[in-house]
Amino acid sequence: MPRVLAVANQKGGVAKTTTAAALATAFAQAGRRVLLVDLDAQACLTFALGVDAEEVTTSSHDVLLGRPLADSVVRTAEGVDLVPATIDLAGADAALMVRPGRDLALRTALASVADDYDDVVLDCSPSLGVLTLNALAAADEVLVPLAAEMLSHRAVGQLLDTVEDVRRILNPGLRVVGLLPTMVDLRTSHAREVVADLEGRYGLPVLRAVPRSVRVAEAPTRGRSVLTTSPRSAAAAAYRELAAELLAGR
DSSP: OOOEEEESSSSSSSHHHHHHHHHHHHHHHHOOOOEEEETTTTHHHHHHOOOOOOGGGSHHHHHHHOOOOOGOOEEEEOEEEEEOOOOGGGGHHHHTTSSGGGGGGGHHHHTTTGOOSEEEEEEEEESSSSSEEEEEEESSSSEEEESHHHHHHHHHHHHHHHHHHHHTTTTOOEEEEEEEEEEOOOOOOHHHHHHHHHHHHHOOBBOOOOOOOOHHGGGGGTTTTHHHSTTSSSSHHHHHHHHHHHHHHH
């Protein structure tokens, strides 16, 4: 079975999509077979990897409603496979709510391609709804990116409570691999204070911070990850190091 990593935080704007794309690319560059799943109706990951959501005929929404996952896979320029998202996902919570086993729909779909991949990376929606519950129920590991800002920090506790609920009811093997500070400028006292507070508050590993960089913001306009567009940047180096740590930990 592939290892399934959910990149999750219900707070938006914390670099979930950037992190998912970068880690998947780093895994692929290490010779791994990688599948990305976009679970956000905004389809930011889909756009960031050069796929036009307006031209997608089947998506993660269809997969959650029972269509074979393999029918929705798109090959990207980064060498990873992608199950793209469309705006249809905005109605997925309501569509799944009336279905039996609704929280296990993604786990069931991923089982059908278990022999095809070494790693699956899930880019979660910025909410704690049915889509995120599906991701957590399907995942082996959760990575929590958060901006080095107090408002982003405050959302972590809510997510960890949800992770504990999922672990107790749906997925006892789920574990949090760590908190990932993103868009960090350690020259500011506020960023340093937030990172220091993380280290003592949650009892979880605080991973190497990803520095703030305009190179990260530029990458999606080229339909690639920062590891490809700016491979020598500090942000790319941080993501490569994180990917190596995650692979070594398995």
